[in-house]
Amino acid sequence: MSGARLAHIVRHPVKSAGFQMLNRAVLSQGRPMPFDRVWAVATQSAKFDGAPEGWMAKMNFVRGAAAGTLQAIRAEFDEETRVIHLSHPAQELFTGTLPDDGAALVDWLRPLWPAARPAPDRLVARQDGGAMTDVPDPWIAVLNLASLKALAESMGQDLSIHRFRGNLWLDEMPAWQEFDLIGRDFTLGSARLRVEERITRCVATTYDPETGTADGDTLAALRAGWGHQDLGVYASVVASGTVTLGDQMELHA
DSSP: OTTOEEEEEEEOSBTTSOBEEESEEEEOTTOOSTTSSOEEEEETTOSSSSSOSSOOOGGGBOOTTTOGGGGGOEEEEOTTTOEEEEEETTEEEEEEETTTTHHHHHHHHGGGSOTTSOOEEEEEEOTTSOOOOSSSSOOEEEEEHHHHHHHHHHHTSOOOGGGTTOSEEEESSOTTGGGGGTTOEEEETTEEEEEEEEEEOOGGGGBOTTTOSBOOOHHHHHHHHHSSOEEEEEEEEEEOEEEETTOBEEEOO
């Protein structure tokens, strides 16, 4: 297990509006992935006014499970300038500064969102500085490339890592062994993390992140092959540190 290696680092600055690949990340104790889902686009039916004080359920926001075409958005974000570039095969490139250009970003997203659903309304961030993740805890999504490969082979097709919106992807670990780590600590680089629970997947993973079209029922394949809809685990950061591509995983007793 200690031979597992950090193969990918990914963040999503705006919830359901693009993924960004990184070479390194500085993780902080008790905090989620830096600049991951810092912002989200609230819909007109959101159950709060203004900016949310804390965590809110995903049905308040524009999300990939409700509009698979959002899965094809890519993001490039600069932490210092707060400039973001968003691209999509059906849209012109968007460039803006967050949060100042939030209204323009919402306008850019509208053509990708179903007209029958409550319309995108405003870009928001949590008042407490937390992340707009699908769970209220400040966790990081850790996934195993071997488990993804096993799922892909069962479906007879390639599956992009970006279907699953993970943060840290591990290589050289046996398939599904990440589930055995719940309750245990591991080190990557100088950061220490604790595995908390499995991640149950939703319909957003059935969409191809290259095209945004439905292409492969990942949920049915998981149920048929393994009797669940889980892929990956959530982990909390218990000691701050830096993780870098290629870091070896060290599992603690």
